[in-house]
Amino acid sequence: xxxxxxxxxxxxxxLFTGLGVTGGYLFRKKExxxxxEQRMRPKDRFRGMFGYDENRxxxxxxxxxxxxxxxxxxxxxxxxxxxxxxxxxxxxxxDIDVKRCMFCGLCSEACPTTPKSIWLSxxxxxxxxxxxxxxxYFTKDRxxxxxxxxxxxxxxxxxxxxxxxxxxxxxxxxxxxxxxxxAASGQGAG
Amino acid sequence: MxxxxxxxxxxxxxxxxxxxxxxxxxxxxxxxxxxKILGYMQVRLGPNRVGPKGWLQPVADGMKLLVxxxxxxxxxxxxxxxxxxxxxxxPALLVFSVIPFAPxxxxxxxxxxxxxxYVADINIAILFILGISSVGVYGVILGGWSxxxxxxxxxxxxxxxxxxxxxxxxxxxxxxxxxxxxxxxLVDIVEAQRGFGFLTWFIFPGxxxxxxxxxxxxxxxxxxxxxxxxxxxxxxAGFHTEYSGMKFALFFMAEYTNMTVVSxxxxxxxxxxxxxxxxxxxxxxxxxxxxxxxxLFLFAYIxxxxxxxxxxxxxxxxxxxxxxxxxxxxxxxxIGLGILVFRNLLKG
Numbered sequence: 001x002x003x004x005x006x007x008x009x010x011x012x013x014x015l016f017t018g019l020g021v022t023g024g025y026l027f028r029k030k031e032x033x034x035x036x037e038q039r040m041r042p043k044d045r046f047r048g049m050f051g052y053d054e055n056r057x058x059x060x061x062x063x064x065x066x067x068x069x070x071x072x073x074x075x076x077x078x079x080x081x082x083x084x085x086x087x088x089x090x091x092x093x094x095d096i097d098v099k100r101c102m103f104c105g106l107c108s109e110a111c112p113t114t115p116k117s118i119w120l121s122x123x124x125x126x127x128x129x130x131x132x133x134x135x136x137y138f139t140k141d142r143x144x145x146x147x148x149x150x151x152x153x154x155x156x157x158x159x160x161x162x163x164x165x166x167x168x169x170x171x172x173x174x175x176x177x178x179x180x181x182x183a184a185s186g187q188g189a190g
Numbered sequence: 191m192x193x194x195x196x197x198x199x200x201x202x203x204x205x206x207x208x209x210x211x212x213x214x215x216x217x218x219x220x221x222x223x224x225x226k227i228l229g230y231m232q233v234r235l236g237p238n239r240v241g242p243k244g245w246l247q248p249v250a251d252g253m254k255l256l257v258x259x260x261x262x263x264x265x266x267x268x269x270x271x272x273x274x275x276x277x278x279x280x281p282a283l284l285v286f287s288v289i290p291f292a293p294x295x296x297x298x299x300x301x302x303x304x305x306x307x308y309v310a311d312i313n314i315a316i317l318f319i320l321g322i323s324s325v326g327v328y329g330v331i332l333g334g335w336s337x338x339x340x341x342x343x344x345x346x347x348x349x350x351x352x353x354x355x356x357x358x359x360x361x362x363x364x365x366x367x368x369x370x371x372x373x374x375x376l377v378d379i380v381e382a383q384r385g386f387g388f389l390t391w392f393i394f395p396g397x398x399x400x401x402x403x404x405x406x407x408x409x410x411x412x413x414x415x416x417x418x419x420x421x422x423x424x425x426x427a428g429f430h431t432e433y434s435g436m437k438f439a440l441f442f443m444a445e446y447t448n449m450t451v452v453s454x455x456x457x458x459x460x461x462x463x464x465x466x467x468x469x470x471x472x473x474x475x476x477x478x479x480x481x482x483x484x485x486l487f488l489f490a491y492i493x494x495x496x497x498x499x500x501x502x503x504x505x506x507x508x509x510x511x512x513x514x515x516x517x518x519x520x521x522x523x524x525i526g527l528g529i530l531v532f533r534n535l536l537k538g
Binding site: 015018019022025026028029032034 | 494
């Protein structure tokens with residue numbers, strides 16, 4: 001070590017470099033999101049609240065089979081169309097016990113319809129309730145109307161036109177999902 | 191009212207009340223400033239819920255600490271346990287009796303004759319401050335020992351070792367200032383820096399002394415990067431682990447009071463106290479200059495906390511004994527020589 005190096009080491013320049021870094025951060029834009037007033041928009045593929053569209057669903061039971069914890073309960077029966085005399089599956093029940101769901105998204109992957117009839121990319125994550133057994137047990141109608149669910153601001157319920165590729169419901173609604181006759185036209189989305 | 195009563199009782203009492211009030215307010219808002227600035231430096235907002243922008247946060251904290259349960263652990267030495275917070279807080283506040291905040295003032299013509307806005311201008315003020323503020327270490331050690339907790343004891347012992355090591359170079363750094371001012375009175379030290387604005391402050395001849403003084407000051411107040419006595423990551427909270435409620439608040443306030451003392455002394459000894467940095471300026475009251483300078487130092491304290499990681503204990507001792515002590519001794523010699531040469535040049 002030369003003498004100049006020795007004296008250079010005596011002046012603790014690195015301390016001031018560090019102070020400069022933290023001092024610079026003092027004036028940065030703050031990352032904090034003031035939660036109740038501001039809400040973070042999750043990424044598009046964030047898995048949150050279920051979206052379900054009865055009109056697209058073909059009652060194939062694949063989602064229920066894919067579910068690793070068997071919380072999708074489907075019941076159906078066959079009916080003959082009196083005009084064409086063809087057999088047709090009629091859904092009696094489509095329930096999801098969301099309180100036990102781990103949001104793996106396998107049901108959505110298994111769904112054969114296009115777009116998916118069941119999906120989780122709804123941007124909606126405020127699903128906490130005070131009562132888990134009733135409020136987190138979603139029947140077919142509630143899955144579509146989102147009654148009692150606090151949707152992400154601007155996100156319509158599936159009954160109001162949300163679809164997996166268009167969570168904000170901005171595209172013109174497709175005929176398949178536009179007429180939600182089977183669904184209760186609830187006003188759940190807020 | 192008899193003149194003597196006014197002179198020796200009423201006026202000092204008023205001064206004491208005002209000074210204590212201001213100091214405790216500064217301490218309260220120093221805690222708020224610390225949380226806010228630390229938050230900003232960590233790219234978050236800090237407390238902003240109580241009152242507008244969080245400005246009532248210290249009030250809320252104080253209320254919470256006042257009504258909290260006051261625990262005394264089993265096996266604690268009760269009397270000493272109670273005494274320790276007082277022992278650390280009282281000296282910290284006592285020091286403010288000799289700190290000159292501003293020159294004698296008649297409060298813009300409100301008073302018939304100018305009154306000095308400090309309690310006392312004693313001729314050994316520096317010695318008084320060094321002596322009294324060292325008493326605070328008893329509070330730390332006794333608090334650590336009486337808690338009957340190994341973390342507390344470790345914290346107390348570390349604090350003792352640290353305070354003793356850093357008192358020495360700090361004393362020598364102060365000696366350099368005394369050589370320049372030729373007085374131990376703080377008022378005289380400030381007046382010795384009067385001249386041509388900031389150019390005649392002691393910071394320029396005494397830059398090394400200032401560096402040593404401030405490093406030691408940070409170490410004396412147990413602040414980052416010298417916060418070993420209360421190192422959260424290893425000692426829970428060090429010497430005040432077992433304290434809660436208002437007793438903890440006293441330890442906490444003493445830390446910030448000591449920070450204010452060290453900052454005030456740094457301002458008085460190196461940055462011209464209440465003197466204005468602009469030559470010939472007497473528009474802004476001295477008190478405002480003093481407050482602004484002290485605020486900058488308190489900010490520096492918080493800045494350090496946001497920046498520097500903690501020293502290891504052997505490193506701490508090494509810095510104190512192997513670097514600061516020889517440097518401060520050399521500094522005293524150099525300054526003394528400089529003064530000798532300078533004075534002889536002026537004469538000859």
